[in-house]
Amino acid sequence: MTEPVIEVVDVVKWLGKGAAQVQALKGVSLALRGGELTLLMGPSGSGKTTLLSILGCMLTPTHGTVRMRGRSTEGAGPEALAKLRREHVGFVFQSYHLFPTLTATDNVRLALDVRGENSARAVGKASDALAIVGLAHKRDAFPLELSGGEQQRVAIARAIVGQPSAVLADEPTAALDGENGNAIMALLAEIAKDSSRGVLVVAHDARILRFADRVVHIEDGCIVGDRRGDAALENDQTDCAVPS
Amino acid sequence: MSLIYRLASRNLLHDRLRFVATVVGIVFSILLVTVQLGLYLGFGRIVTTMIDHASADLWIMPPGTKCFEDPSTLDERTRFQALSINGVAQAAPVVIGYAEWRIAAGGTFPVFIVGSDLREGGLLPWNLVEGSLEALAIPGAVAVDRSYFDRLGVEGIGANAEIRGQKVEVRAVTSGIRSFTTTPYVFTTLDRARAFTGTAANKATYFLVRVAPGADVESVRHRLKANLSDVDVLTAAEFRDRSRSFWLFGTGAGFALFAGALLGMIVGTVIVAQTLYSSTKDHINEFATLRAIGSSGIYIHKVIICQALISAVIGFCLAAGIGLLVVAATADTALPIVMTPTLTLVLLFLTLVMCVVSAVAAILQVMRIDPVMVFTR
Ligand SMILES: Nc1ncnc2c1ncn2[C@@H]1O[C@H](COP(=O)(O)OP(=O)(O)O)[C@@H](O)[C@H]1O
Ligand SMILES: [Mg+2]
Numbered sequence: 001m002t003e004p005v006i007e008v009v010d011v012v013k014w015l016g017k018g019a020a021q022v023q024a025l026k027g028v029s030l031a032l033r034g035g036e037l038t039l040l041m042g043p044s045g046s047g048k049t050t051l052l053s054i055l056g057c058m059l060t061p062t063h064g065t066v067r068m069r070g071r072s073t074e075g076a077g078p079e080a081l082a083k084l085r086r087e088h089v090g091f092v093f094q095s096y097h098l099f100p101t102l103t104a105t106d107n108v109r110l111a112l113d114v115r116g117e118n119s120a121r122a123v124g125k126a127s128d129a130l131a132i133v134g135l136a137h138k139r140d141a142f143p144l145e146l147s148g149g150e151q152q153r154v155a156i157a158r159a160i161v162g163q164p165s166a167v168l169a170d171e172p173t174a175a176l177d178g179e180n181g182n183a184i185m186a187l188l189a190e191i192a193k194d195s196s197r198g199v200l201v202v203a204h205d206a207r208i209l210r211f212a213d214r215v216v217h218i219e220d221g222c223i224v225g226d227r228r229g230d231a232a233l234e235n236d237q238t239d240c241a242v243p244s
Numbered sequence: 245m246s247l248i249y250r251l252a253s254r255n256l257l258h259d260r261l262r263f264v265a266t267v268v269g270i271v272f273s274i275l276l277v278t279v280q281l282g283l284y285l286g287f288g289r290i291v292t293t294m295i296d297h298a299s300a301d302l303w304i305m306p307p308g309t310k311c312f313e314d315p316s317t318l319d320e321r322t323r324f325q326a327l328s329i330n331g332v333a334q335a336a337p338v339v340i341g342y343a344e345w346r347i348a349a350g351g352t353f354p355v356f357i358v359g360s361d362l363r364e365g366g367l368l369p370w371n372l373v374e375g376s377l378e379a380l381a382i383p384g385a386v387a388v389d390r391s392y393f394d395r396l397g398v399e400g401i402g403a404n405a406e407i408r409g410q411k412v413e414v415r416a417v418t419s420g421i422r423s424f425t426t427t428p429y430v431f432t433t434l435d436r437a438r439a440f441t442g443t444a445a446n447k448a449t450y451f452l453v454r455v456a457p458g459a460d461v462e463s464v465r466h467r468l469k470a471n472l473s474d475v476d477v478l479t480a481a482e483f484r485d486r487s488r489s490f491w492l493f494g495t496g497a498g499f500a501l502f503a504g505a506l507l508g509m510i511v512g513t514v515i516v517a518q519t520l521y522s523s524t525k526d527h528i529n530e531f532a533t534l535r536a537i538g539s540s541g542i543y544i545h546k547v548i549i550c551q552a553l554i555s556a557v558i559g560f561c562l563a564a565g566i567g568l569l570v571v572a573a574t575a576d577t578a579l580p581i582v583m584t585p586t587l588t589l590v591l592l593f594l595t596l597v598m599c600v601v602s603a604v605a606a607i608l609q610v611m612r613i614d615p616v617m618v619f620t621r
Contacts, residue, residue, distance in 0.1 A: 049619045058536060058615050079540060086538025097533040097618055101254035102247070110247055114539035118246040158537070170619050 003070060004031035005165040005198040006055050006088075011064030013050055013221075024050040025061070026221035032166055035195035036213035036228075037188060040202045047221040048202045049170055055200065056091060056168045057084040069165055086115050090159025092169035092188075096151045098143040098158075104130060105139045108157045115162060129157035133187060149180030153187065160191055166198045167191060173203065185211040248543070252550035255527055263555070266519040270559025271566065273512025274595050278567040280505040281590070282581035284498060286574075289582060290424045291491040292484040294358070298367045300452035301461050303478050304335065304468065310494060311487040313356070313425075315341045317447040322472055326451055329467050331459035336366035337448035339434055341441030342427070346406040347397035355396070355407070355430045356423060359437020366452045369431040374401050375416030380433055387416035392428035407440045422578045424491075453477075509598055516602035520552060524606040528613060529621055536615040544610055548603050556599035560592055567591075 013025040024047045032038060032055065042048050053059040054066060057073060060081070066073045068088050076084065085091075090111070098107045108126035112118070117125075130139050133153035143151050152172055159167050169188060173181030185201070189211040192199035201212075209215065217225035256263045294312045295303075304326055306316040317339075326335040339359040344352045360366035362381055369377070369387040379385055388396055398405065403414045407430075416431075423429055430440075438445060455464045461479065468477045478486065492498030524531065534544055567583060574581045 053616055053619065082535065082538050082540055084538075085536070089538070091536055091618075093536075093618055095621060097529065097536075097621075099251070099530055099533070101258055102250065106247055106250065110534075111537055113247045114534065114537060114543050 002034055002195070004067070005034050005069060005196075007031040007065075007067040007070075008051070008054055008061070009065040009067070011051075011054055011061040011066070013047075013054060013059065014062045015050065024221055025054070027064070028218070028221070028223055030055070030216065030223065030226075032198040032200055034165075034198050035193065037192035037199045037201060037211060038214045038216060039209065039212035040200055040216050040218060041204055042218035043204070046218045048218055050221075051218065052168050052170050052200065052202055055166070056089045057081045086111070086162070088165040090162065090164040090167040092152070092155050092159050092167065092172045094171040094174045096143070096148075096155045096175075098151055098154055100143050103140050103142055104135060104146070104154045104157075107143070107154055108161050111158045111162050117162075125161055126157070129161040130154070132160070132191075133157045147180075148176050149183060152176065152180075152184050156184070156187060156191070160197075164197065166200065169199070169201045171202050171204075173205065173208065178207070181205070181208065248546045248550050251530075251547050253554055255523060255530075255547070256551055256554060259523060259526065262519050262523060266516055266555045267559045267562065269515030269519070270512055270555060270595065270599070271563045273508045273515065273598070274560060274563035274591060275566055275570070276508030276511070277505045277594060278563060278583070278587075278591055279570060279581055280501045280508065281587055282567070282571065282583055283579065284492070284501040284505075285582040285584065285587060286580045287424065287497065287501070288488045288492060290422075290579060291487050293421070293423075294367060295480055295484050295487060297370055298338070298452055298480070299365055299454065300336075300480055301455045302453040302465055302468065303476075303480065303483050304451040304453060304472065305449070305476050305478065305483075307474055307476050309476060309486075310490040312483070313340070315441075315449060317443060317449055318451065318475065320446040320448065322475060323448070323451050325472055326453060326468060329464070329471055331456050331464040331467065332453055333456040333459075334364060334454040335451040336361060336364040336454075337434060338366045338450040338452055339437040339441065339443050339447075340449045341437070341443060343407050343430070343440045345396055345428075345430070348404060348406075349397060351397070353395060353397075354427050356425075356427045357407075357430050357432065357437045357440045359432050359434045359440075361434045366450075367431075369416060369418045369421065371418045371420050373417050373419045375414075377416065379415040380431070382413070382415055384411050384413045384436075385415035385432065386412045386436070387418055387431040388414055388428060389418045389421045391420070391422055396428060408442065410436075410439060412436075412440075420576075424579050426578070509594060512595075513598050513602050516552065516555065516599050517605045520548065520555075520602055520606040521609060523551065524548060524610055528610075529618075531610050532613045532615050532617050532621075535613055536618045541611060545603075545607050548606050548610065549600055552599035552603040553596065556595045559599075560595040563595070564588065564591070 009029045011025050011028045015022050015024045040048050054061050068084055105126045108129050109122050112122040130136055133156050135153050173184050185208045188199055214228045306318055323335045326332055341357050343357050345355040346352045360368055398414055405412050455461055465477050571581050571583045
């Protein structure tokens with residue numbers, strides 16, 4: 001099996017302060033591999049977003065290890081984490097988070113711009129990414145001129161334009177109707193075919209199971225299922241440490 | 245080109261009303277600073293008008309003279325001592341002092357008398373528009389500026405008045421010789437000036453030294469200092485500095501002008517800081533997204549500072565335009581607001597500094613953003 005693009009080992013995450021503290025992750029290990037689309041499923045509040053944030057270097061774990069392309073992120077401060085994100089991770093959010101004042105091309109270019117890539121080639125790359133998501137004809141449109149599905153495609157183009165190691169999508173279809181949602185999932189599955197890139201999609205919609213190469217179930221901060229195809233992986237049901 | 249400029253400008257234009265408020269704030273504060281600093285320059289220039297127009301390499305004056313208008317006197321003996329010194333070609337006496345101008349119709353008005361010898365020169369009226377210098381030789385002849393006609397109750401050449409019980413007649417008219425005090429200058433001959441100001445015949449306020457051709461001003465000054473007791477010997481430049489620092493700082497006027505400028509800066513900074521802060525708050529989602537997709541802190545700072553700089557440049561251009569109108573409008577007044585290329589650059593620099601300092605609050609706010617918020621919004 002290939003080297004994982006991102007890996008978390010025995011991750012515990014406490015969120016909130018004082019009496020309101022919640023243990024959102026209770027000892028989770030997960031390795032994201034290139035060339036496959038992993039679906040992360042679980043009930044609301046089970047820790048999906050928290051896990052995705054830690055995988056994407058947006059949050060640091062309270063305990064445990066995160067390895068990005070084999071290198072531990074331990075001790076990385078906010079700027080170092082930002083650097084890991086811009087170099088290795090493409091995010092797709094439920095509510096798109098496009099910049100309303102920028103065109104589709106500029107929204108995509110932004111992911112390159114924050115890396116200091118702002119030559120004419122960056123514009124070309126942005127156009128290519130828009131072509132991949134099927135929006136070559138809308139490159140000069142502003143987000144408000146696009147449908148929800150189109151906006152999410154622009155967001156996917158922004159996520160992939162920098163050739164990240166992983167694309168992490170938090171409920172990317174939740175705001176879309178079935179048809180548009182399926183189209184987005186098909187697109188993400190297509191993107192996951194690149195063996196250098198892992199794709200993780202958080203969803204709780206069983207209809208999109210067919211796009212997944214692997215399905216991970218999380219409940220109450222513990223991974224309770226991890227299947228590839230129909231076969232249960234060896235760590236199925238065994239991930240969680242005793243809640244402390 | 246980087247998208248930073250595009251992000252910044254669109255953030256600004258996205259909320260036009262706030263942008264207008266920002267620019268208006270900058271314009272007013274920079275105008276206030278312009279007026280204060282322009283007045284400072286104008287004041288600094290106008291207090292030395294007389295020194296600028298005197299034909300002197302060196303000024304001999306009573307010790308401790310603070311400014312041109314200081315009326316203490318020297319003895320004529322000093323003049324002869326000065327003339328005996330190697331390298332001194334001329335030592336023209338000048339007599340100054342306040343006097344009362346009394347008009348026939350009744351009423352008096354204080355005037356400032358400036359008297360020099362017509363042949364030796366020294367400090368004779370310039371910018372003559374009517375009459376002539378030679379005409380000042382006529383008994384009772386004086387020169388006044390036409391801007392003071394109303395105040396002096398005269399209508400031009402031939403007008404009569406009385407100073408210290410002596411009849412005077414306007415024989416020459418100048419243009420643009422204005423005093424920053426409200427007291428009009430009255431030019432006349434040395435003897436008449438003594439008579440008008442009650443100065444003894446063997447006294448004078450200044451001796452204006454011309455050095456002989458080829459003589460070195462600095463060494464002549466050394467010899468004068470060494471041989472004359474109880475006098476100050478200053479170059480024109482030194483006397484200008486001394487006058488200027490007396491009027492600007494001896495009187496507190498300079499500090500008041502600087503305090504006004506500082507106030508303008510503070511008000512401008514507060515306004516810009518406030519609008520930038522609220523703009524950043526409105527765009528917090530976008531800044532969080534930038535952070536989430538991995539932008540460095542510096543990149544985000546650049547966007548905010550770019551917003552500040554765009555506002556600064558636009559505000560400065562408008563303020564400079566209005567400032568030029570103010571300068572033109574005050575050009576013919578007793579205290580013109582002066583604009584120089586250096587002052588323009590200083591103002592631009594102050595505007596930029598003001599706006600960048602204003603960005604600090606917005607930057608501090610944006611640094612507190614937790615990018616995780618993009619998942620919940
Ligand atoms: N900032 C926070 N402070 C306190 N508790 C939080 C915070 N964010 C999330 N939580 C809690 O952590 C748990 C996991 O949240 P999350 O990862 O968002 O779940 P999911 O994405 O699966 O719905 C939930 O119980 C949630 O209430
Ligand atoms: Mg969630």
